[in-house]
Amino acid sequence: MKSLLGKRPLIAPSMLKCDFANLHTDIARLEAANAPLLHMDVMDGHFVPNLSYGALVIEKIRKCTDLPFDAHLMISDPEKYYQDYVNAGCDAITIHIEAVPEPGELLEKIRASGCSPGLVLNPDTPVEAIKPWISACDLVLVMSVNPGFGGQKFMPVALDKLSAIKELLRDDQFLSIDGGVALDTIGECAQHGANLFVCGSSIFDKDDYSEAVSGLLAEINIKTR
Numbered sequence: 392m393k394s395l396l397g398k399r400p401l402i403a404p405s406m407l408k409c410d411f412a413n414l415h416t417d418i419a420r421l422e423a424a425n426a427p428l429l430h431m432d433v434m435d436g437h438f439v440p441n442l443s444y445g446a447l448v449i450e451k452i453r454k455c456t457d458l459p460f461d462a463h464l465m466i467s468d469p470e471k472y473y474q475d476y477v478n479a480g481c482d483a484i485t486i487h488i489e490a491v492p493e494p495g496e497l498l499e500k501i502r503a504s505g506c507s508p509g510l511v512l513n514p515d516t517p518v519e520a521i522k523p524w525i526s527a528c529d530l531v532l533v534m535s536v537n538p539g540f541g542g543q544k545f546m547p548v549a550l551d552k553l554s555a556i557k558e559l560l561r562d563d564q565f566l567s568i569d570g571g572v573a574l575d576t577i578g579e580c581a582q583h584g585a586n587l588f589v590c591g592s593s594i595f596d597k598d599d600y601s602e603a604v605s606g607l608l609a610e611i612n613i614k615t616r
């Protein structure tokens with residue numbers, strides 16, 4: 392993930408909304424659209440009310456592309472399973488503070504395994520909950536929907552959180568936003584400090600992924616120049 396620092400702002404397609412029957416083709420289209428990384432939405436049907444895919448699938452996708460993988464573990468027991476995602480070839484692994492309220496040791500283990508560690512917080516969780524561990528992260532991910540499903544409406548409560556977290560971050564850390572990030576919301580997220588934007592519907596619901604990615608980047612530029 393460190394190699395991407397100089398390339399911010401980054402659009403990370405959320406691999407929840409992709410065409411699972413044509414993954415190889417979809418990834419080629421994302422590469423052609425200059426997507427700089429892929430966001431892997433791992434859901435266990437327990438921490439969130441939905442099931443997606445796990446390390447076995449990611450391991451296969453790893454063989455289709457050299458793009459970095461940012462794995463968002465929406466699972467109840469990341470301590471038990473994180474190594475599977477390291478072995479599957481993920482570059483960053485983010486864990487939820489709601490699942491691991493004392494994440495210091497696990498963040499260290501993720502870093503020691505060669506991956507970038509990150510923390511995620513849900514819309515109802517205050518910034519104070521992650522404060523003690525922010526410096527141990529390469530990435531902080533603010534959820535702007537309750538996790539579990541793509542296509543939900545952006546929750547503006549995330550904006551103040553972005554500003555508050557931005558104040559606590561070094562320049563070599565990413566500030567990411569996930570949920571309902573689209574043409575009408577991405578500019579404001581950038582104005583509040585986000586520099587890594589997880590986008591599902593705003594890319595995969597479009598026929599032309601290149602146009603979708605460049606349109607999202609253009610909105611960021613308009614709002615932050």
Ligand SMILES: O=C(CO)[C@H](O)[C@H](O)COP(=O)(O)O
Binds near residue numbers: 407463538543570572
């Ligand atoms: O983590 C997620 C849901 O839990 C997804 O990354 C997110 O919802 C992306 O989809 P969309 O951009 O359509 O909201």
